[in-house]
Amino acid sequence: MRRVAVVAASCSRAGARYTESQEDLLVEAGLAALAMAGVEPEDIDAAWFGCTTVSANHALLNFSLKLGYLPMTKVSNAGATGADAFIRAALAVASGEADVALVAGVEKRTDAGLADGLESDRVFSPAATGIEAMLRDLHPATFTSLYLRRYGAAFGLSLEEIGEALDALARRSRLRGALTPWSAIYGLEAGYSEDAGPVVAPPLRLGHCAPAFDGAAALVVTAEAWARQRGMPYAVLEGFGMVSGALEGRYSRRYAYVGLPELRTAAARAFSEAGVDGWEAVDHVQIFDRTVGDELLAYEDLGLVPEGRAVAAVLDGMFGVEARLQVNTDGGLLCSGFQAGASGVRQIAEAFVQLTGRAGPRQLPHVRRSVVATVGGTLGAATAVVSVFRSGA
Structure with missing residues (x-):
């Protein structure tokens, strides 16, 4: 298995971004990460996209950054979504299935619409009964x-x-x-x-509580050898x-x-x-x-x-x-x-x-x-x- 490195990272400014869409936030974070890594969209071998909004799918990331035809997966795993997406990208790079991978996550919490907002916040199934029904809509x-x-x-x-x-x-x-x-x-x-x-x-x-803000973040993940050959600073996943x-x-x-x-x-x-x-x-x-x-x-x-x-x-x-x-x-x-x-x-x-x-x-x-x-x-x-x-x- 190859050593995995993070060679670039960027985050959008957090806040109530009422005038920007999810696509806008992904462009803000994603293009900055690609620029830091010195790669173009066509250099990406595969991408993992984290988002818990029900209506968003993998195409949202591709449409935003114009990555072209490549393997792309949407990940949704509650608060662990972004970290889960990174692990899946890291495993692909470690196995040799991808040399350069993109990880991106986005969420619109302030004006995503009532249906998506409620659905993404539910810990249990909307059809739950008993204690699950009682706990379903409790605030974190x-x-x-x-x-x-x-x-x-x-x-x-x-x-x-x-x-x-x-x-x-x-x-x-x-x-x-x-x-x-x-x-x-x-x-x-x-x-x-x-x-x-x-x-x-x-x-x-x-x-004491994190607010519900909008934002996006992106990482470029490669093999350690790829980063070392280019003489760039990086962080290794141990x-x-x-x-x-x-x-x-x-x-x-x-x-x-x-x-x-x-x-x-x-x-x-x-x-x-x-x-x-x-x-x-x-x-x-x-x-x-x-x-x-x-x-x-x-x-x-x-x-x-x-x-x-x-x-x-x-x-x-x-x-x-x-x-x-x-x-x-x-x-x-x-x-x-x-x-x-x-x-x-x-x-x-x-x-x-x-x-x-x-x-x-x-x-x-x-x-x-x-x-x-x-x-x-x-x-x-x-x-x-x-x-x-x-x-x-």
Whole structure:
């Protein structure tokens, strides 16, 4: 199997892009990625397109970028859509089926139309009965709220203590987002107000939740030898883990509802495949933060802190702006919005720019290895994708 490299990445500016279509956003991100890689549309051997909008199919990407006649696949896997699309492209390159692959994701969340908006947000089937029917249309923040309340009860933490940790994570992410050109809050002093706003689902407040924004992101993926021959900076995929759950909480009393076994398993597989022995060898991590509560719980699932210690670790500054291991250096989904088709691609894009020295004023010194953790779904039916990258420069 060939080593896989990311040689280019680009993201559209996140926000309520009312005057632009999905095609416009794909052109903005896609053409910039192709230009960075120094390739033309006809150089692409295959493409993977992430989007959860029901009415969008693979032709949307082809029409937008005029790629011509080539293999193209649409991927839809809830919040893990973009990361899933990347893994499929990476496997094609590793196997030799493609030398140059394009990965792109897009989502229109602010004006996609009522039918698509509801359909893409549903975790369970529209024909569900019983508990699935009750849970079907709950907002993602509600699910995380239930997890956080269960977590607090399990480890003797009050909602106020958890809320204090959530405030700290949100402040850190906003500071990072204000420095990120593709963030919705780029250039805003201090990255918005310190106030987290009204309560949405205790202990979560409005400022703890990723907004529903529009956006697109794109990556060019090649064999490492291809990138090395051209003398370009790149990020190498060292290993990955991808795991989906099976609603274990519905039939097993062992399921604790204080974390995601899918994320724990995916992380273990990714580190094993990459040959990385612990977080001491990692300099940077992008964690899926549909809410900062999801990020908080992920610290334990990823093995960054022992069970029950995430709140204390955050309040001690372990994941702050001065920490050794830097988290969500672009502000995360909190500052770019939850774009199911594009969010996982955006996370990888941030890992890429950090590993290749292209992150501008938010660039970290001496970044050698980055981990990207993405999650889609919830309540024991999640898909988790964890990827380990190192600098190829």
